[in-house]
Amino acid sequence: MSSMFFGHYLLEHGAINREALLDAIEKQRSTNRSLPDIAVREGLLDQAKADQIHAMFRISNSSHEDLCVSEGRLSRTDVERLSRMQSAQWLRIGAALVKGGHLSDAALTTHLEAFNATEAVEQRTLESEFNHLEESTIVRACTELTLHHVARISGAPVKLQRIDPSDGTLKQGFRRFAQNIVGDREFCVAVDLEDPLFSIATRGMLGVEVDPAGDAAGDAGCELINLIGGNACTRLEPEGYTLRPQPPFSPDISDPGREKRPSIRGAALAGDDHFEINIFLNPP
Amino acid sequence: MTPQTVMTIDDSAAILTIIAAYLEDSEFKVVASERDGRRAVERFQEIRPDIVLLDLIMPGQSGMETLSQILALDPDTCVVMVSSLGTEDAVHQCLSTGARSFLQKPFSRDAFIDFLRNLENQPRDPRIES
Numbered sequence: 001m002s003s004m005f006f007g008h009y010l011l012e013h014g015a016i017n018r019e020a021l022l023d024a025i026e027k028q029r030s031t032n033r034s035l036p037d038i039a040v041r042e043g044l045l046d047q048a049k050a051d052q053i054h055a056m057f058r059i060s061n062s063s064h065e066d067l068c069v070s071e072g073r074l075s076r077t078d079v080e081r082l083s084r085m086q087s088a089q090w091l092r093i094g095a096a097l098v099k100g101g102h103l104s105d106a107a108l109t110t111h112l113e114a115f116n117a118t119e120a121v122e123q124r125t126l127e128s129e130f131n132h133l134e135e136s137t138i139v140r141a142c143t144e145l146t147l148h149h150v151a152r153i154s155g156a157p158v159k160l161q162r163i164d165p166s167d168g169t170l171k172q173g174f175r176r177f178a179q180n181i182v183g184d185r186e187f188c189v190a191v192d193l194e195d196p197l198f199s200i201a202t203r204g205m206l207g208v209e210v211d212p213a214g215d216a217a218g219d220a221g222c223e224l225i226n227l228i229g230g231n232a233c234t235r236l237e238p239e240g241y242t243l244r245p246q247p248p249f250s251p252d253i254s255d256p257g258r259e260k261r262p263s264i265r266g267a268a269l270a271g272d273d274h275f276e277i278n279i280f281l282n283p284p
Numbered sequence: 285m286t287p288q289t290v291m292t293i294d295d296s297a298a299i300l301t302i303i304a305a306y307l308e309d310s311e312f313k314v315v316a317s318e319r320d321g322r323r324a325v326e327r328f329q330e331i332r333p334d335i336v337l338l339d340l341i342m343p344g345q346s347g348m349e350t351l352s353q354i355l356a357l358d359p360d361t362c363v364v365m366v367s368s369l370g371t372e373d374a375v376h377q378c379l380s381t382g383a384r385s386f387l388q389k390p391f392s393r394d395a396f397i398d399f400l401r402n403l404e405n406q407p408r409d410p411r412i413e414s
Contacts, residue, residue: 052393059302060392070394205298207305219298226296226341227390230368234388237371245369247295247343 321345
């Protein structure tokens with residue numbers, strides 16, 4: 001058992017089938033609107049400006065609200081009004097399943113209560129696992145920043161499923177981007193992106209479709225781990241660490257089983273796609 | 285108004301693309317982009333841009349070495365170090381070597397352009413002066 005999204009939980013417990021989940025996700029996609037998109041619909045922004053705000057969002061640390069003000073030149077009052085509209089219209093996965101006739105109200109309530117109870121246990125387990133890890137402060141900083149940046153760049157909800165010691169191998173169908181960190185501690189931080197998520201991430205970073213096998217896509221992946229590694233060093237500085245990232249790199253992926261070194265691995269989901277963070281505390 | 289000329293130096297083509305997109309339709313004009321520190325110093329000597337945006341962490345010749353070589357050619361050059369690393373030590377090292385300022389990634393277009401506009405008025409990091 002590991003932490004999961006509510007839709008996946010229902011699927012795993014046989015409450016819905018795959019088609020029902022896909023239908024509900026599609027309903028969410030057609031109903032839920034980002035703040036810039038609502039501003040376009042309300043005639044406050046043009047589409048080009050909204051696209052620009054979406055691109056900024058993916059590669060900055062600012063909120064949609066702040067970007068609508070700074071980039072779209074909307075007033076705070078307008079942004080607050082749009083946020084209220086967004087909240088009122090937002091369709092959660094359970095409601096989408098009920099709306100599609102895939103789940104009754106009563107079943108939703110029952111499953112949601114059970115899911116929340118299970119998730120509470122999973123979150124406590126995750127927290128305990130973090131606390132018992134070697135170099136837990138470093139692992140936590142790298143993991144949280146990976147979740148943050150992958151969520152930004154993919155635009156998908158992100159969830160850490162589990163974190164535990166691993167042999168550090170790169171799985172088939174994933175691309176790895178890594179960065180060595182030197183200083184008070186020496187370690188390597190790597191993000192492994194499943195192919196579909198890698199394509200989404202490169203598009204998010206570059207703003208255009210590129211050949212996933214090309215240099216531009218590789219650069220985008222390296223820049224993602226560079227942000228994670230560099231920001232982690234900065235975040236750890238108040239904890240008393242002096243750390244410095246080295247240039248990011250993409251290890252040879254032709255033989256994923258080749259590299260076997262102990263790591264702390266965090267397995268996570270971005271929507272339906274998998275990604276992992278590996279922290280090698282004893283790099284060669 | 286004559287645009288200020290900008291040279292960007294970063295090993296990541298993704299970042300060079302993003303910075304060029306950020307500066308489109310602004311008063312700043314990207315006149316050169318280089319991915320290699322050594323080549324960048326040669327190019328700098330040819331074009332002498334108003335502002336140099338320089339990545340700190342690069343393979344081969346590092347950002348610090350590139351900074352020193354550019355300042356040896358022209359000590360008054362306005363060099364801004366750009367990095368995902370924003371530690372006290374890194375900032376101190378860059379500013380004490382002669383960089384005008386330090387910008388930590390990620391940043392939005394608006395924040396980036398405001399940052400460049402304020403370069404002239406920006407005091408050096410107070411941690412360096414104290």
